[in-house]
Amino acid sequence: MSGQITKAEFEIMHVLWDESPMAAADIADKLAEDTGWSLKTVKTLISRLVEKGAVAHEPDGRRYLYRPNVSRQSYARGATKKLADQLFGGRAAPLVAHLAEGEGLCEDDIQDLEALVKELKRDSD
Incomplete structure (x- = not known):
C-alpha cells in the first residue's frame, strides 16, 4: 500500500473493515448520518483509496464492489x-x-x- 490514509478515508475503511464487499452507494448510506457526505464525495474518497492500494474493486453488473486490501x-x-x-x-x-x-x-x-x-x-x- 502506498501513501497515508487520511481521516476522511478512514471513515470509508472502517465501513469496509466491518462489512465488505460493498457498493459505493451502500458505503455512502452507512456514512450519511454521521458525515453528511454525498455519493460523489464517497466515490472520490474510494478512488483515492484504490489508487493507494488500500481498497480493491470488482465489477458487479453496472457498479463496482469494494473491499479492503489491507486488514x-x-x-x-x-x-x-x-x-x-x-x-x-x-x-x-x-x-x-x-x-x-x-x-x-x-x-x-x-x-x-x-x-x-x-x-x-x-x-x-
Whole structure:
C-alpha cells in the first residue's frame, strides 16, 4: 500500500473493515448520518483509496464492489510502528507509558497489558 490514509478515508475503511464487499452507494448510506457526505464525495474518497492500494474493486453488473486490501490489524500495526519510530525511537514502552499518562488506563487495559507481557515472555523462552 502506498501513501497515508487520511481521516476522511478512514471513515470509508472502517465501513469496509466491518462489512465488505460493498457498493459505493451502500458505503455512502452507512456514512450519511454521521458525515453528511454525498455519493460523489464517497466515490472520490474510494478512488483515492484504490489508487493507494488500500481498497480493491470488482465489477458487479453496472457498479463496482469494494473491499479492503489491507486488514485493520495490519494497518494498525504499521501505523503504530511508524508512530513509535517517529516519537519514541522505535521503543514500545515509552509509547505505552505516554498513552497511560494521557488518558489513563482502566483496569481492563492493565489486565490486557499484563496478559500480553506474560504471553510475550512465554513466547521468547
